[in-house]
Amino acid sequence: MSNAADTDTIELTILMPCLNEAETLATCVEKAQGFLARTGIDGEVLVSDNGSTDGSQAIAEGLGARVSPASRRGYGAALINGIDTARGRYIIMGDADDSYDFTNLEPFVERLRGGADLVMGNRFKGGIAPGAMPPLHKYLGNPVLSGIGQLFFRPNIGDFHCGLRGFNRARVQELDLQTTGMEFASEMVVKSSLARYRIEEVPTTLKKDGRSRPPHLRSWHDGWRHLRFLLLFAPRWLFVYPGLVAFFLGAIAVAVLAFGGGVQVAGFGFGVTTMVYASALCVLGYQALLFFWLTKLYATQEGFLPASPRYRSIVARWSAERGLLIGLALFVLGVIIGIVQVVRWGSLDFGAQDAVTAVRIAVPSALGIILGFQTIMMSFFSGVLTTPRRESRPEALIES
Numbered sequence: 001m002s003n004a005a006d007t008d009t010i011e012l013t014i015l016m017p018c019l020n021e022a023e024t025l026a027t028c029v030e031k032a033q034g035f036l037a038r039t040g041i042d043g044e045v046l047v048s049d050n051g052s053t054d055g056s057q058a059i060a061e062g063l064g065a066r067v068s069p070a071s072r073r074g075y076g077a078a079l080i081n082g083i084d085t086a087r088g089r090y091i092i093m094g095d096a097d098d099s100y101d102f103t104n105l106e107p108f109v110e111r112l113r114g115g116a117d118l119v120m121g122n123r124f125k126g127g128i129a130p131g132a133m134p135p136l137h138k139y140l141g142n143p144v145l146s147g148i149g150q151l152f153f154r155p156n157i158g159d160f161h162c163g164l165r166g167f168n169r170a171r172v173q174e175l176d177l178q179t180t181g182m183e184f185a186s187e188m189v190v191k192s193s194l195a196r197y198r199i200e201e202v203p204t205t206l207k208k209d210g211r212s213r214p215p216h217l218r219s220w221h222d223g224w225r226h227l228r229f230l231l232l233f234a235p236r237w238l239f240v241y242p243g244l245v246a247f248f249l250g251a252i253a254v255a256v257l258a259f260g261g262g263v264q265v266a267g268f269g270f271g272v273t274t275m276v277y278a279s280a281l282c283v284l285g286y287q288a289l290l291f292f293w294l295t296k297l298y299a300t301q302e303g304f305l306p307a308s309p310r311y312r313s314i315v316a317r318w319s320a321e322r323g324l325l326i327g328l329a330l331f332v333l334g335v336i337i338g339i340v341q342v343v344r345w346g347s348l349d350f351g352a353q354d355a356v357t358a359v360r361i362a363v364p365s366a367l368g369i370i371l372g373f374q375t376i377m378m379s380f381f382s383g384v385l386t387t388p389r390r391e392s393r394p395e396a397l398i399e400s
Contacts, residue, residue, distance in 0.1 A: 011035070012043035013088030013169070016096040017070075017078035019050040022059055024098040024210040029063045039106065047096070048082030050074070056096075076184025080177060081215065083169060092166040097209035098166040099132060107202035108166035117171045117190070117197035120157045121164040121204030141223050148227065149186070152234040153193040157201045161185055161226065164204050169198060182222045183229040190233045194305070198358040233305065237291050243288030249268040250282025258364050272359040279367045286371055290378045297385045315386070323379030327372045334368025341365065 014032040020026060029045050036043045045065040049057050050073055060067050070081035079093060090112045094100040100121075111119040128138065146160035163185065175191040177184065192199055231238045254275055256263060262271040297315075299305035307315075341361045345353060 007185045010044055010088050011090060012041050013086035013091045014045045015082040015086060015091050015093040016047050017050060017075060017280035018047050018052055018056050018096045020052045020054045020056060021096040022054040022056050025056050025059050025096045026063060027098050028096045028102055029060055029065045035105055044087055046086055048078040050078040054103050072180055074180035075182050077180035079184055086169055088171060090166060094164040097211050099206055101205050104261030111200050111202060112166050115198060116200045117168050118192045119166040120198045120201040121162040122159040122201045123162055123206040124159055125205060126203035126205045131142055131208045132206045139260050145226055145286060148230055152230055152237055153190055155189055155193040155199050157199060160189060174257040183225055186229050204289050235295050239288045239292030243285045246281050246285025250278045250285060254282060254367060256314055258360055272356050275363045279363050282367060283370055290336060290374060294381060301385060320383030322381045324376055330368050330375060331372025334365045334372060337365035
């Protein structure tokens with residue numbers, strides 16, 4: 001990670017990601033500079049350029065802003081570059097389309113000076129001008145995604161995707177943010193929440209942007225990317241909770257129908273056909289739990305998810321060998337049940353069997369074999385993920 005300086009030389013960097021914003025960039029830079037001059041804050045205006053071809057760089061430099069070219073394309077890539085090259089202890093970031101109010105940043109600075117790690121703007125509290133936000137975003141996209149984000153991560157903010165936000169640069173760099181696209185906005189909030197950072201919000205306004213061209217944002221595409229990101233960073237909601245429900249419902253149903261025979265509920269009969277579908281539900285739930293474990297292992301190994309002390313203690317006690325023994329036990333149990341069924345069939349001279357009785361024994365046998373085999377394969381895979389390795393490979397190997 002490269003920084004502009006070894007030590008902080010100024011208090012505040014106002015950071016603007018930029019991709020062909022010649023129509024509005026000058027207005028944004030002048031407003032930000034005016035804020036710094038009016039408040040007397042020691043700061044800079046930094047434009048992280050994402051490959052503009054409309055002369056945005058010259059406009060920013062002509063007004064005295066510092067321009068830092070981002071080598072990779074993408075909203076997140078531009079912001080990561082800006083964060084790495086900023087000189088301020090604090091950073092306030094906002095789009096360069098003249099939709100955010102760069103003249104009224106005092107509430108952000110006050111909260112940052114007061115010890116907040118991340119200060120989010122809330123456009124719904126501050127006011128959204130007519131035409132500034134499409135109805136699809138205002139009444140569906142933002143409320144739904146903000147609600148899901150609040151449910152999963154509890155950041156206690158009402159506008160999960162506000163682009164005007166301030167943060168402590170050193171604290172955010174510790175999060176090792178990775179995403180280079182629009183998901184970056186969600187990643188910052190999610191990782192700050194998981195790291196138990198102090199997150200606060202202040203009202204801010206949103207007005208219609210000053211561009212004549214369409215915005216870079218694509219509603220359904222980027223909305224799905226944000227939702228997918230929230231789900232991937234909440235493996236308990238994606239895998240554990242539905243997996244536990246499916247596994248235990250299926251397992252209980254199989255056990256009841258295997259040992260208790262048919263069941264009547266409100267005049268409806270449940271028998272071996274239900275057992276077959278219940279076993280499928282049990283397998284699906286078990287697969288979801290295995291996927292959670294593998295996802296968590298990979299995500300923590302690669303730095304996408306933080307590892308809690310509780311999780312570290314579980315991983316320390318876990319080993320691929322233990323998983324193999326558990327899987328082998330389930331597999332052998334299923335095989336034994338199958339052998340018992342073959343023996344019973346032999347007692348009938350391998351003649352015709354009662355179909356209901358045969359299925360009632362075959363389903364638990366197959367279930368044990370399947371769950372055991374899955375556990376064995378998962379254990380081998382988890383062993384690969386947890387094998388100690390070097391932090392990085394030589395450049396020559398990477399290039400080859």
